[in-house]
């Protein structure tokens with residue numbers, strides 16, 4: 301079936317400015333870490349992508365190693381782009397990254413200029429693109445001078461292989477240094493991609509302030525804690541869930557009795573707000589105007605449609621904030 305995008309796709313999505321840049325991103329972005337590999341069903345991931353674009357999600361987040369096998373998510377996304385979405389390329393922001401193990405030997409990992417430049421060339425080939433919109437360094441490298449890694453990002457942007465540069469998983473002090481180097485090089489950092497959810501709140505201790513001061517966007521990944529911040533694990537581990545899947549990064553032993561108790565209480569609170577827990581977990585992140593977008597995953601199109609309901613209410617009363625902090629043990 302030939303894809304024609306929903307003509308009303310821009311009506312219900314909110315677009316937030318990415319820091320103090322010229323770029324706006326949808327408040328909900330789609331990540332292709334899981335569910336787009338060669339182990340996944342093509343019809344299903346095609347539908348997820350169509351559902352995203354039809355609902356105003358213009359931003360798609362990839363990395364060299366997404367799959368499995370590594371590289372297959374970029375290949376599959378590239379095929380869908382060619383077959384379905386080629387005419388919409390200028391309505392899309394496509395991101396990729398390098399920083400984790402991708403190929404054998406000393407040049408397929410971490411943060412050298414050799415690795416970053418070669419990896420992006422491979423990513424562009426896999427996706428069939430001339431350029432990506434955002435290229436990230438995926439994680440800090442303790443052994444490569446930060447100057448070298450940032451010079452690689454600067455080079456890539458100057459070559460036109462990426463329009464913007466981003467950082468991921470950098471802690472506040474190293475993010476500050478990287479941001480300063482990029483600024484001096486003349487390629488400002490656009491965005492930071494940290495792990496952030498109700499269960500993982502380190503960004504509140506400094507990173508969000510640094511980004512705000514520097515005018516840099518923030519796009520939290522795994523905002524649903526890989527699905528734990530939904531009602532799905534309350535009655536056991538469903539067979540089709542990430543925790544049950546062989547290739548899933550969420551492991552059964554991460555779903556502890558303590559977590560389940562918090563999930564159950566949060567679920568109740570969400571109900572009082574007229575939301576499901578998945579909606580509340582996302583709107584709780586989006587309540588902060590320093591956040592540009594929440595970067596969700598989805599294993600089915602209906603799930604993505606469901607997550608988008610978070611946009612209906614991103615306001616929290618003080619009482620609700622206090623109650624959430626109490627449940628999470630952050631009220632001391």
Ligand SMILES: NC(=O)c1ccc[n+]([C@@H]2O[C@H](COP(=O)([O-])OP(=O)(O)OC[C@H]3O[C@@H](n4cnc5c(N)ncnc54)[C@H](OP(=O)(O)O)[C@@H]3O)[C@@H](O)[C@H]2O)c1
Nearest residue numbers: 331332333521522523524525526527530541542596597599
């Ligand atoms: N920069 C980095 O280091 C880094 C690391 C990790 C991820 N990321 C990026 O962040 C993206 C999102 O990460 P994530 O997939 O872990 O995000 P997430 O949104 O926390 O988890 C997504 C998973 O939660 C479940 N789910 C989603 N919506 C649901 C709903 N409405 N109701 C019930 N369950 C729902 C699905 O799992 P089931 O399979 O159980 O249905 C789905 O695959 C990745 O794709 C990637 O682009 C970046």
